[in-house]
Amino acid sequence: MAVDFYQKLPEAIKAYEPEAVSLRRALHKIPETGFNERETQAFIMDYLEKLGYTPEKVCDTGVVLFIPSLNGLDETIAIRTDMDGLGVVEETGVDFASEHEGMMHACGHDGHMSMVLLVARYLKEHPEARVRNTLLVFQPAEEGPGGAGPIVESGVLEKYKAKAIFGYHLFPFVEEGLISTTPGPMMAMTSEFYIDILGKSGHAADPDQGIDAIVATADYISGLQKIVSRTVSPNDSALLSIGTINGGTRMNIIADKVILSGTVRSFSEDVQKAMKQRMVDMARGIEQMYHCRIEIRFVDMYPPVINSEVLFDQIWPLCGEADEKKLFKKVMLAEDFAMYRKAIPGVFMGLGSGSEEKGYTQNLHTHGFNFDEKVLLRGLQVYMNILTKAGEYTL
Template identity: 50%
Template sequence: MSILEHLKEKIFEDRKALHLIPEAGFNEYKTSAYLQNELSKLGIEFEVIAGTGIVALLKGVSPTKTIAFRTDMDGLSVKEESSFEQHSTHENFMHACGHDGHMSMMLGLARALSSDEVKLIDNVLLIFQPAEEGPGGAEILVKAGVLDKYNVSEIYGIHVFPAVEQGKIGLCPGPMMAMTGEFDIDIYGKSAHGAMPHTGVDGIVIASEVVLGLQTIVSRNVSPINPAVLTVGKLEAGERRNIIAGKARLEGTIRSFDKAVYNQIKTRIIDYVKGIALAYDVVIEIEFRDMYPPVINDQRLFSEFINFHGDKCKVIEPQMISEDFSYYQEKVPGLFYFVGTYNKEKDYVYPLHSSKFNFDNYILLDGLESYINVLTYKGSIQI
């Protein structure tokens, strides 16, 4: 596609510029300034939302619908060790999740739609969203009425993904990424000397029993045909080797593709912990933090995408990772998909959030091409 070749160097330049300035969620000020400057150069009008987010509407000549595309903007608090040509200039921050690539693809789309090679028929909304990594910028934008204000009929989102080989696009119909939440369990026992355990209430023993019991919730309470994960990833307890621990804290996560299953797991955690507290005559407190809903791809949009991308698509299994793109999908039909980055020959094999995560710049053209294909297939642009 000639337009890709024409835009290639600028897209690569955008990625380098954005890669150097990763910022935390809702603090993407340099990132937002760069994006605003580039959009202004193209003569594209936009509004700033949620502090650093940007929403830009490109109006078609005879619109019958508005198609939205979303990119995330934030980086991660990771010290960079990647093979990228120049490391982050922000100490202990890097684009370890590829959001520099996502933004570059979106700027590429803005440039393509602004060029003389493309005639824009329908409206296209470009959403540059802050804080995908947390606490979740998508929910704030949706609650602010962005989708309603611009009468969005459908929305698309991309994520680079090292579990899919370079040159392929990975996606699936229906549930694709999990609903997620966190829980903390604080156990208040009674400290005592280790030589006199009968005078205390051992927080470590109770915590151990809770950990083992929680493992039965998914295996013995959730139907085996409903995928779910309950993980206790952190346990803190104790002061010294010869002291009975008076307090213990467990931290964990819940993931499921189904809200009913997710809520069932929460209920069983509460019931089980209440029983343990009663048995040991201690106070146990639980705090849940419900995070992102499941990413559920619209069947119609999935079928269309497969039809016009053909062999480039790879139907993958649903993933237990999460994404706040799901908030948009609760309002309008949406499709989320992965642009493959795995390339063993070039050592682009490291997972998302790794300090060594990197990818070939040419995958940015795969993403941009998919955007253009969506609009071409739907008759929203003419090239």
């Protein structure tokens, strides 16, 4: 596949390889955190303006560009990319490594932006491809606190009458050059939780005089680990993971406080609600058993990414992989592309970047994540297929 996908690309797409490399590497050098993407925004605005477009700033550090149809077909297809980087120290060893200390494009957003910039250039240089209105959305803060919601709330989708939206994520666990997506649930809903277990301090030699928050926590954690297996239907998928635990001050003092944090994920808002309620119910039981107090705070992040089945049926043959075994296997990763799906129909797609032969096996959000820019051409090809060859998107 690693060779085949490139060899099968149209020559008109292959011609953009030098630009794909140049764009990705320039953007890779300037990662910025969510809603701080000033340099990235300036790069995008400058690039689009030099192509003769008039991009607009949105949500402080975002960018949108409306490209009208030249064929009179008054329907708008939106394409979204995320912009932000991560607080990860880069260890790729590449000569285009991050120039921002402690920051890295470790989630492929440099590649995502490059593909959408290539769409803009392709449409400028191939006006015959402008069969529909196109809205390019450069969204800040996907990694947090979430820029998709503010983009939707800005009204830009309504302003340009966007009828459907598409987007990519590079995935190293998908074979290089493969487009992989699925109808229905694709990525998970996620909620963070922060829990304080409050007891009473005392000397370890007099445990009966205190309320041991650590012992109460141990029982509580044991119960939490049973929620998925005994509360969620085997037909549904869900997880509850505890990421941090902090408590105690000395080895001979009864701990009066333990702090937990973690995540709850599923593909259903009803399942998510049921799991959170079960966590609260268990906390009330632990309080009675140990005479402690438990405070729980939930922070709901992103809803599940659920692809439009109607749109999927239209664009799947355009991906060149209309084979059931290539369908994306839903993952517990979260993505704020889900916010667009609450507003309009859409399909999120995985673009494979994994290659053992080339050593591109590092996972997302790791110090060594990297990929071959040729995969961006595959993404460009499918974007152009969607913009020029798909049906009328009559929903």
